[in-house]
Amino acid sequence: MSTLPSTEKPRKQPPSVYTVILILAMLFMLVAVIAMYVELSRWAPDYYRTNSAQPGAMVVPVNSSATFA
Numbered sequence: 001m002s003t004l005p006s007t008e009k010p011r012k013q014p015p016s017v018y019t020v021i022l023i024l025a026m027l028f029m030l031v032a033v034i035a036m037y038v039e040l041s042r043w044a045p046d047y048y049r050t051n052s053a054q055p056g057a058m059v060v061p062v063n064s065s066a067t068f069a
Contacts, residue, residue: 015023046052
């Protein structure tokens with residue numbers, strides 16, 4: 001075994017299986033976020049614009065002569 005420095009360039013290790021799984025998971029999560037944004041804009045385009053919203057409650061007048069006992 002030689003103690004002299006080698007003239008070869010050190011080779012880069014190939015990515016492990018776990019690194020590939022991590023990259024794929026990140027890619028799929030990004031695709032899922034984009035798909036959810038597209039679906040939100042498709043099914044509820046005015047979800048965040050509440051200035052023109054009409055409340056769905058019914059106003060009932062209260063009889064002031066009624067007693068609650």
